Amino acid sequence: MRTNQLVSLSVVLGLIAVAFGLLGNGATSKVGAPDVAGPSHAPTDWPRGDKIVDLTHAFDEQTIPWPTEIGFRLERGFDGVTDGGWYYRANRFSMAEHSGTHLDAPNHFSKDGESADDVPLARLIGPAVVIDVTAQCAQDADFQIPTEVFQTWEREHGRSLADMIVVLNTGWARFWPDKERYLGTAETGKPAVAKLHFPGLAPDAAAWLAANRKIRAVGIDTASIDAGQNKTFGTHVVLCGHGIPAFENLTNLDQLPAAGFTLIALPMKIRTGSGGPLRAVAVLPDVATAK
Numbered sequence: 001m002r003t004n005q006l007v008s009l010s011v012v013l014g015l016i017a018v019a020f021g022l023l024g025n026g027a028t029s030k031v032g033a034p035d036v037a038g039p040s041h042a043p044t045d046w047p048r049g050d051k052i053v054d055l056t057h058a059f060d061e062q063t064i065p066w067p068t069e070i071g072f073r074l075e076r077g078f079d080g081v082t083d084g085g086w087y088y089r090a091n092r093f094s095m096a097e098h099s100g101t102h103l104d105a106p107n108h109f110s111k112d113g114e115s116a117d118d119v120p121l122a123r124l125i126g127p128a129v130v131i132d133v134t135a136q137c138a139q140d141a142d143f144q145i146p147t148e149v150f151q152t153w154e155r156e157h158g159r160s161l162a163d164m165i166v167v168l169n170t171g172w173a174r175f176w177p178d179k180e181r182y183l184g185t186a187e188t189g190k191p192a193v194a195k196l197h198f199p200g201l202a203p204d205a206a207a208w209l210a211a212n213r214k215i216r217a218v219g220i221d222t223a224s225i226d227a228g229q230n231k232t233f234g235t236h237v238v239l240c241g242h243g244i245p246a247f248e249n250l251t252n253l254d255q256l257p258a259a260g261f262t263l264i265a266l267p268m269k270i271r272t273g274s275g276g277p278l279r280a281v282a283v284l285p286d287v288a289t290a291k
């Protein structure tokens with residue numbers, strides 16, 4: 001086991017310990033002193049003083065689906081005061097697995113790949129880095145990130161991408177939820193797929209990352225890890241073939257440092273699913289208290 005695997009394992013164990021600690025406090029306050037102060041951590045201030053950045057687009061009627069898929073639909077259920085006198089509200093929703101911020105499980109493009117419920121948690125929670133390609137993508141909406149970008153990043157930052165969750169910041173999240181600008185076309189159906197324009201990861205770079213760096217996962221702020229103009233989904237095929245999941249339609253990547261944070265991307269645990277809605281967050285160490 002490599003050192004960084006040990007570190008990431010300790011991060012996961014730490015999160016579990018914190019979770020149990022919080023449960024423990026709740027149990028204590030029930031039997032003993034009431035918790036008059038309420039939760040000791042604000043939602044954006046956990047654990048310790050760490051900052052949490054939400055990388056997820058909210059699911060609503062503006063959620064952008066793949067051109068051939070359905071978006072997100074919230075069906076309003078009961079909303080009001082019941083006969084019993086208490087207030088009650090409950091809705092239903094429907095969506096495609098690959099609409100909005102979502103997971104691509106390896107079985108999305110690999111027949112025997114892991115399904116959404118089967119992706120190892122260590123691929124969904126782990127140390128992450130951000131590769132900033134906003135400048136290249138602003139020049140070229142069809143930019144496919146080549147291997148050299150990753151090799152340059154490693155040189156400039158003096159660290160390896162091995163075992164990392166590699167997050168690609170193309171700057172495309174700024175177009176959400178404008179379909180025309182985000183996807184390159186607002187049209188739907190099969191013919192629309194040929195009209196897609198957005199940046200992505202080049203298939204040979206995906207192959208290099210998978211073979212030489214054994215990365216945990218890839219995240220991107222576009223609708224697909226393959227650029228819109230690709231014809232063969234080569235990056236999906238390569239990554240899924242290596243058991244590497246992808247997180248698509250991420251946002252707020254400009255709020256992240258280049259390295260030194262933890263990404264948590266937990267999908268709905270759909271049995272045999274090819275992906276699913278994702279709540280992705282980044283946990284940034286508190287720079288004031290970090291050693």
Ligand SMILES: [Zn+2]
Nearest residue numbers: 098103104248
């Ligand atoms: Zn997908």
